[in-house]
Amino acid sequence: MIKLSQIEKVYKGKNGNSVHAIKGIDLEVKRGEIFGVIGKSGAGKSTLIRCMNMLERPTGGQVIVDGQDLTAMNDSQLREVRKQIGMIFQHFNLLSSRTVYENIAFPLELVGKSKPEIEQAVLPLLDLVGLTDKRDQYPSQLSGGQKQRVGIARALASNPKVLLCDEATSALDPQTTKSILDLLKDINRKLQLTIVLITHEMQVIKEICDQVAVIENGLIIEQGPVLELFTKPQSNTTREFISAIINHDIPAIFADTEFSAVPLPDSTLVLRISFIGHSAEEPVIAGLIRRFNVDANIIYGNVDHIQNTPYGTLVIEVSGEQQKIQEALEYLQARNLGIEVIGYVARHDSAAH
Secondary structure (H helix, E strand, O other): OEEEEEEEEEEEOOOOOEEEEEEEEEEEEOOOOEEEEEOOOOOOHHHHHHHHOOOOOOOEEEEEEOOEEHHHOOHHHHHHHHHHEEEEEOOOOOOOOOOHHHHHHHHHHHOOOOHHHHHHHHHHHHHHOOOHHHOOOOHHHOOHHHHHHHHHHHHHOOOOOEEEEEOOOOOOOHHHHHHHHHHHHHHHHHHOOEEEEEEOOHHHHHHHOOEEEEEEOOEEEEEEEHHHHHHOOOOHHHHHHHHOOOOOOOOHHHOOOOOEOOOOOOEEEEEEEEEEHHHHHOOHHHHHHHHHOOEEEEEEEEEEEEOOEEEEEEEEEEEOOHHHHHHHHHHHHOOOEEEEEEEEEEHHHOOOO
């Protein structure tokens, strides 16, 4: 649906210096999916999404949307193709002198639609975003969440195939953010709309996205299915984003502990176990104790959901005979679990003591 090939964006500074905002990015968004791009301030994510509809013309590379090469188009051709690409913004960008209805109708007026045609398009959108009772109110009379709903309806007025969301929930409180994300999921399902959103909040990615790309210093440093990035992050930046909502820190009880990568005499083994899907519901620890005659001390535990998939983490300390500990570790590694060996620790330094 959307394919970016070797996208570059260089800005010329006033003093002659150049700012290389995007550095050879390749990205593919499939039809009907919700694709998230996450990065810190200044990483290049806003520039990237604006390249997708050519609000920023790339310095190099290709932008192909629904089989059309936008980078090869002139301004007139771009205006036509942009009707198929809706966009919503962090600060809503509503016209203060126009009512909710009139704001949604505005893009249709610009292309010369008749009043009956506009009404036929706008009324279902008011219903879709839950603002039928607000149609004659002005932006100043609306809450932040209601303003963003108007922005979404306006973006959908031209019946686009793609919806771009530029930090669409950053100005909203958590409860309102959730309602807007639920609305976007509903729109994605009902209209089979391809959605690309950029954000600096991993909670947004966790709630709504199918795929995610992590951008840093103008480069995509990691991308893949959301569940895969949460359970097997490859970069420190990704781990940092994830740690804001899922604790991957070594428990404080081990703060001053020196771990060994190999077994020590009379040592215990500290593991972090990730449970995904149905494995989150299995009595793994109880089975471990019965099968290998080891003790398992649970140091930390958490269960969450990434969209509809259960995801849990446990930090455990396994003690017993070294041979049995190794057999228990091999047993865990052979199962459908994420196993991270934090290390071996002398028994007198263990959490059990």
